[in-house]
Amino acid sequence: MKNNEISTLNAAPTVRQETLEQQYIDLYKEQRESIKKHSSAVMNTSRDESFARFEALGFPTSALENYKYTDLRETLSVDYGLNINRISVPINPYEVFKCDVPGIHSYLYFVVNDAFYPVNDPVHNKLPEGVIIGSVKDVAASHPELLRDYFGKLSTAKNDGLVAFNGAFAQDGFFMYVPKNVVMDRPVQLVNIMRSDVDTMANSHNLIVIEEGSKAQLLVCDHTVDEVRFLSNRVTEVFVGENATYEHYKLENVHTKTTNLSTLLIDQRKSSNVLANVITLHNGITRNTIEIDLDGEGCDTLLCGMVIADKKQEVDNFTSIIHNKPNCNSRELFKYVLDDMSKGGFTGKLLVAKDAQKTAAFQTNRNILLSKTAKMRTKPQLEIWADDVKCSHGATIGSLDESAKFYMQSRGISEKEARLLLMFAFTNDVIENIRIPALQDRMKLLVEKRLRGELSKCEGCVICQ
């Protein structure tokens, strides 16, 4: 932990570093006023409460049921710098990242480390009327009422050390508001860029509000520039109103020295439709917590994910879908391809409340291990209190189908190519669940490149080359 301007504080007595948490607790106490000064009132309201919660909870360890498959000890012992005083980072992402997934035509935004980068995208001016996209900080000044109604409503009370930590330290984030009955004509794209000369931590808190009857698509790309260690801890709250449709795509392609901790909290109202698709192509350590609450009747939810990992990469997807109301459908599909010493974790928590009759909920997690040293741990966790429901779950861990491989070889296809075709086929149904055609095409290409081993390093935003 370093605060850029007070990095000499590192020389503080070592006794204070007896736990991983202590240095951050001390930092908070020392810097509380600076943190608040460089943030917005709405984010400060619950800051002390979050801090108290963090003090009590500490960082999650694998001793906790929900964090069984995530081990953060090593990465949390790194001395990361925090940019509490919001010193601007010398980079102009709009110049560096010419993003053009052919044909995606997105509204493009950047968060550099933990700071929303000033909008400089000409397309931005063409946002449909009433749509607001910007930094939490700016919107807190221009539309305080919007934030007051939503900010922190899903996250503040969470009994989760990472969310609490975020609540204490996050100073800004990405904000998107789509008013009633507005259909976004293009996808919105948010690129998170980590850029620093020293090991750096970024906390940000995003808020997305999709009002009644609206439609929006958001693509979040995680991206690293420098070969230092990065840790990002991001919380995203999403409110999806009645009859609204929201698609959330997350594409992670970062270097191996990155730890990405991400919490996505989605609240669905009556007859809303949500697709979340979380893809890890290349990473270091990743923990995704995705919680979707169905708080109205007739909701439809599709939660997908895919992981391709090798070397010592680790990915843990913890998912939770809670059916609170009747007549909702949820489907979940996660696929992992793990090679070398990589580790995968998947938890599929499904809760069907007593009143949530006529729930249909299906969960699938399939995994392929390409080496003897790769590890996958998977856990369905179903809690069903209603009696008139259709629920199923299935998890498999296996290797590539040898007879299919031989069949292909017997037609002249090389072993390497046969393996590739099989792996590609295995991940295909997750990619098919991308509803932005240009992105789907791009993903097919990227996945193939990744499976061929041609995407081992993230150089420039792969999605944008």
Add this chain to the structure above:
Amino acid sequence: MLEIKNLHANINGKEILKGLDLVVRPGEIHAIMGPNGAGKSTLASVLTGNQAFEVTHGDITFYGKNLLELSPEDRSREGIFLSFQYPVEIPGVSMVNFLRAALNEHRKYKNLEPLSATDFLRVMREKKTLVEMDNKLANRAVNEGFSGGEKKRNEIFQMAMLEPRLAILDETDSGLDIDALRIVANGVNKLKSPDNASIVITHYQRLLDYIIPDFVHVLYDGRIVKSGGKELALELEERGYDWIKKEVEETV
């Protein structure tokens, strides 16, 4: 083209082929018949390089090349094709991608340029017609959800696409109704030329009404114990295999 000498092969340590000899020349059709478990499919697997089977003795040459040293894919590229007794389903891999990959690997092996997308589709259309293959099947994943008969027809379709020098049909007729049988046989006959040969493995003489063999062999207990002309198939159909078993036991 193909010479098999004193072939012995094991699976899981159990000897299945116990000294098998066979010579196939261009233009010939050989039928291999024999009771269940005799080793017919094992022979097909060994010829195509299935790693589950271990060759312990003997030689196989194909146009003078030592076949046993070649990978399964190179055997295919050299022109050996097996119509599987049990074709494999490959969910998620489309017929088009599968066949394009296969065809282009064959072309690369012969130092030919890959086919353009339009040329490939044209070839596919032609061959589909040849085996009266449903358009719908060609647009699906390889064998996924195909009926038994559709899978067999798909094998012949693939054969038509790859134009092998030696085709091995392992019980391609089983599970086919007369109509499908006629189509499959028709496909095989249309692909016949003085330069290529077939080994037709079958239980029943039925198929041999459509595909007339030059030689009929009886495979029993891992060896070819009797060979003859097409009339041998009729005799087997009439008398079953018991008399062969007896003959073998007597000579032992």
